[in-house]
Amino acid sequence: MRHVRRLCLVLGDQLSLDLASLAGLEPEQDTVLLAEVMEEASHVPHHPQKITLIFSAMRHFAEALRQRGFAVQYVTLDDPDNSGSLPGELLRWQALLKPDELHLTECGDWRLEQSLKDSGLPIQWHADGRFFCSRAQFARWADGKQQLRMEFFYREMRRTHSVLLNGDGSPVGGAWNFDEENRKALPKGTAAPYPKGFSTDVITREVLTLVAERFSTHYGALDTFDYPVTHGDAQALWEYFLDFGLPAFGDYQDAMASDEPYLFHARISAALNIGLLDVRTLCSDVESAYWAGRIPINAAEGFIRQLLGWREYVRGVYWLKMPGYADGNVFANSRPLPEFYWTARTRMNCMRQAIGQSLKHAYAHHIQRLMVTGNFALLAGIAPSQICDWYLAIYMDAFDWVELPNTLGMVMHADGGYLGSKPYCASGQYIKRMSDYCRGCAYKVSESTTEDACPFNALYWHFVMRHGDLLRGNQRMGMIYKNLERMPAAKQQALWQRGQALLAKLDAGESL
Numbered sequence: 001m002r003h004v005r006r007l008c009l010v011l012g013d014q015l016s017l018d019l020a021s022l023a024g025l026e027p028e029q030d031t032v033l034l035a036e037v038m039e040e041a042s043h044v045p046h047h048p049q050k051i052t053l054i055f056s057a058m059r060h061f062a063e064a065l066r067q068r069g070f071a072v073q074y075v076t077l078d079d080p081d082n083s084g085s086l087p088g089e090l091l092r093w094q095a096l097l098k099p100d101e102l103h104l105t106e107c108g109d110w111r112l113e114q115s116l117k118d119s120g121l122p123i124q125w126h127a128d129g130r131f132f133c134s135r136a137q138f139a140r141w142a143d144g145k146q147q148l149r150m151e152f153f154y155r156e157m158r159r160t161h162s163v164l165l166n167g168d169g170s171p172v173g174g175a176w177n178f179d180e181e182n183r184k185a186l187p188k189g190t191a192a193p194y195p196k197g198f199s200t201d202v203i204t205r206e207v208l209t210l211v212a213e214r215f216s217t218h219y220g221a222l223d224t225f226d227y228p229v230t231h232g233d234a235q236a237l238w239e240y241f242l243d244f245g246l247p248a249f250g251d252y253q254d255a256m257a258s259d260e261p262y263l264f265h266a267r268i269s270a271a272l273n274i275g276l277l278d279v280r281t282l283c284s285d286v287e288s289a290y291w292a293g294r295i296p297i298n299a300a301e302g303f304i305r306q307l308l309g310w311r312e313y314v315r316g317v318y319w320l321k322m323p324g325y326a327d328g329n330v331f332a333n334s335r336p337l338p339e340f341y342w343t344a345r346t347r348m349n350c351m352r353q354a355i356g357q358s359l360k361h362a363y364a365h366h367i368q369r370l371m372v373t374g375n376f377a378l379l380a381g382i383a384p385s386q387i388c389d390w391y392l393a394i395y396m397d398a399f400d401w402v403e404l405p406n407t408l409g410m411v412m413h414a415d416g417g418y419l420g421s422k423p424y425c426a427s428g429q430y431i432k433r434m435s436d437y438c439r440g441c442a443y444k445v446s447e448s449t450t451e452d453a454c455p456f457n458a459l460y461w462h463f464v465m466r467h468g469d470l471l472r473g474n475q476r477m478g479m480i481y482k483n484l485e486r487m488p489a490a491k492q493q494a495l496w497q498r499g500q501a502l503l504a505k506l507d508a509g510e511s512l
């Protein structure tokens with residue numbers, strides 16, 4: 001048998017030829033290992049399209065490596081010798097190949113990284129260079145700060161990486177943040193770009209068959225799979241967005257519309273998170289489009305803020321605060337996740353739309369996740385671990401480092417305000433302003449306490465009232481509590497009772 005110098009395990013979300021642990025690999029003496037394992041595919045009931053994406057992209061990546069002359073060991077899910085876990089596969093292949101060294105790039109999931117560290121294998125770890133900010137750099141930035149704020153981190157990142165700056169170091173356009181210009185509702189008749197889909201090849205069709213057989217109990221459609229699974233297709237999706245989505249991204253970033261799952265969003269998060277796209281190239285393409293006069297500043301800054309700001313920030317918080325972060329539950333919520341999160345069987349049109357498209361496409365855009373499904377879970381007091389598992393399972397782009405801080409921190413405020421300064425709680429009025437959902441709803445958004453009143457309205461005030469002790473002192477909630485105090489006692493009581501009735505229905509297992 002050929003002597004193996006290095007064995008390099010590449011995970012399903014590390015499919016980049018520039019991966020740190022692949023640097024310096026010699027095709028003649030080193031081996032790359034990729035393994036499809038049941039533990040990773042099923043520790044939450046991942047959407048079947050997400051499993052398809054990862055397995056298919058892994059198989060395509062293995063082909064790309066082989067074409068470059070690398071020796072690749074690829075373990076399929078149905079391989080009879082498959083041990084079912086990544087530590088198990090690394091142990092097995094170490095015993096079989098007897099390499100001099102084992103190499104691995106740091107993981108995107110604390111649980112997995114810990115289990116590999118606990119395996120006792122002499123792994124040489126590499127920092128993940130696919131981010132602007134390393135774990136250590138973020139820890140240095142956060143050191144000594146009582147509370148972290150994304151905005152300050154983001155400005156620091158703009159300066160450090162010279163992104164959208166004038167020659168004198170000031171921000172292009174005269175401000176660091178054009179968030180105020182990212183909140184337009186979609187005018188009636190505005191056409192969103194036609195979604196760009198990708199047809200399946202032989203490899204993807206084989207994976208689709210495997211997933212249909214082995215994961216038939218997982219929620220979500222499989223026949224609508226049209227995601228890119230190669231670097232080339234991911235690049236085509238990105239270029240399509242640069243031409244057709246990005247110019248209006250800034251204006252309509254927060255808008256929602258019935259039967260429009262993507263609007264002007266890029267839909268690139270899954271490809272980016274698994275390594276099919278490179279974040280530095282994306283930011284530089286957006287900046288070039290701005291300097292070339294192809295997009296306005298609110299689109300350029302708005303998009304770069306998501307990548308250079310939010311994405312790097314949530315990753316930093318995750319690695320700084322894990323494993324304790326996952327246990328955060330400042331409101332002591334314990335309500336189970338309602339069944340309709342898995343079926344979309346609800347009379348609330350906004351929830352039906354957001355959940356329905358998530359089941360169909362494993363996708364919802366940021367405002368749907370934050371202000372519809374997330375907002376409902378916050379107002380209804382859902383147990384953070386249950387709603388976090390739902391987001392981790394249902395979305396194509398969901399990996400623990402990015403899903404957990406967004407859900408537990410940003411949406412549920414369960415970390416007590418470490419990641420964000422206030423809960424993003426809102427009544428039905430917000431959804432009405434930013435979408436056309438209320439027009440097609442069985443509930444009336446203009447009502448709060450009647451039987452047919454929008455559930456978000458009473459639940460919003462119920463949330464505000466029941467957490468007064470924790471939130472009244474929060475400066476950014478001051479106006480809300482002033483409005484509550486000005487409200488007649490009878491109105492407050494009616495809202496409380498309606499809130500109680502809605503929560504009782506959830507507790508009885510009924511849909512709303």
Ligand code: FAD
Nearest residue numbers: 265266267268269306310311365366369370397398403406
């Ligand atoms: P666009 O709207 O076109 O945005 C461009 C890119 O910016 C995205 O592709 C993404 O890479 C990045 N981005 C934007 N916002 C965030 C953010 N808050 N955190 C990290 N990256 C961001 N994103 C994930 O990639 N994985 C997740 O598991 C995930 N879970 C989320 C859970 C909740 C409750 C919320 C509120 C947001 C979550 N996000 C997550 C962030 C965001 O919703 C998605 O990145 C975005 O919807 C992906 O679609 P897109 O590519 O069309 O994004």
Ligand code: SF4
Nearest residue numbers: 348350428438441454
């Ligand atoms: Fe959602 Fe309420 Fe509007 Fe219905 S009325 S779509 S439940 S916000």
